[in-house]
Amino acid sequence: MSKFRMSAFDIIGDIHGCSHTLEKLLERLDYIPDSVGIYRHPERSVIFLGDFIDRGPFQKEVLSIIRPMIEAGAARSVMGNHEYNAIAYATADQENGGYLRAHSAKNQKQHKAFLDAYSGDICAYTDVIEWFKTLPLWLDLDEVRIIHACWDKEKIRNIGSPVLTDELLHASCNKSRWQYEAVETILKGKEIPLPDGCVFYDKDGNPRHNIRVRWWDQSAGNYSTAFLGPESARTHIPDDEIAGDHLIEYSHDEPPVFLGHYWMEDTPVPLAPNIACTDYSVAKPGGRLVAYRWDGEQILHKDKFVCIDRIEKAEVSGI
Template sequence: MPQHYDIIGDIHGHAEELVRLLLDLEYQRHGHGFRHADRMVLFVGDLIDRGPAIADVIQIVRSMVDAGDALVVMGNHEFNAIAFHTAVPGTTKQWYREHSDKNRNQHQATLDQLSTRELTDAIAWFRTLPVALELNGVRVVHAAWMEDRIGEINRSLDTFGPFTPEFLAEATRPCSELHAAVEDVLKGPELRLPSGYEIVDKSGHVRDTVRVKWYEQPAGRTYRGYHFGSDDVPDLAIDPAAAERLVGYSLDAPPVLVGHYWLTGMPVPLAANVACTDYSVAKNGKLVAYRWDGEIALSAQKFHWVGKE
């Protein structure tokens, strides 16, 4: 297996940008996918929803995986799609992800663009995806590398089967360990704000929780300083009890690449050994790749991208 990887961020159905990026990275057409002589792509998930060419993205990525030219981890949109399309056994109108207006709107582009057969086939493939990868000294996960949470998910997959109804029943049960693990690993750890505080997020939703910089330690921080985003978060000290599960990501740990966070501007590492490759291609931003060649300390010079920014 190659030890030179191109880690590509959330694509969200933007096939044109994906093709441009792969060609810029000197991959060549190979069947329905692309191939490089001595490199491999690691996709961080969120292939679907939002964009105009979801079927094309799935075909390219899946062809590359099948040919041994890429690997892909599950994103929260793939997980949500599995849950949205899996009925609770014994029911006809109850699903593991509620068919609410909010959830349907998030998934609508995929519903509109994929035929019933294509959607069924895609969901079956999504069930086979790992939630995290560690290869030759580099790690890839959609939102947060947390050893105990990844271990909980993998043990549950072994117990219940790959994203089966039994797995989903436990993963969507509030307060279960598996539910907490899926939320942290695929959607990013969040902290509940002090009583009486709320924010309005980038999508216009009122929230009483905030996504946080899981790779840093929360001790001595404020909610605003530890928040991963630009919302109007209160500048109050974090309650240590609320953040006890968050221990940061050790500087001695292997470099980890994530997606998920809708960043903007010029790509730079988040820490010496942590980088995000999601720079909002679905919101007129960039589709970003990080070219990893064995380095322990990640570098801003290793990012490549296409897009409108």
């Protein structure tokens, strides 16, 4: 039996169908496939931040690496917004007809790589959706916390249990219920409305009246500096002052929290002394897959990020 060290976690960001880059990262971290192909490390284990699916060409391949690791106890994971969306897309809305996540052209396009990978194999599709439901919405391991986008204590307390029950799933897909904003915030990030009349366009060309914000950043004093998104959009964000309503309190003496989700660019650095994001946009050209090699420290350090450049040719063309 292998002996895990306490507090020895390799925390890996959003993978989005890029299985070759994932394998290279696991190898760089000294995880080696065992006799049945499960990547293991003698002393450490992985925590995934979710968002295994959509975008990249190797949907099933990513799941065939990470799911056995999780089932064998070599890794754990939280749920990303893409797994949550996949569950809602697959679930009939008994009350209103249709599905909990509409099968609109926009939603189909976002989910296409995954749907294509499972088309014609309804058993495998049903099985993987059921498995997604086993992923917790957050992990609170006392000494470290893991969540896909935002550790909002109040919303976490209100939701209560990290299990996405059928009841929570249905309530969180109904905009008139409090569970909607709670799950949106923790899985998709904190948003605030722009001042009247302001709009910007996201990377898919959709108009947005809300901006996602740097909820941890006490120094951000206006919409433009609090804005979290593509740099090219920042010029469209007004520099009107915001009155601190973008902030979610996360004090420096709370356990370190790790996030994915934010499509970061440049060289990884912690967002705050005890907050780090490990999503560095592997699904787009020039992106990287990133891990943070955590050994129990309270103050996170830039030298502990491990980055693998996206393996362009394989992940783009599907060879």
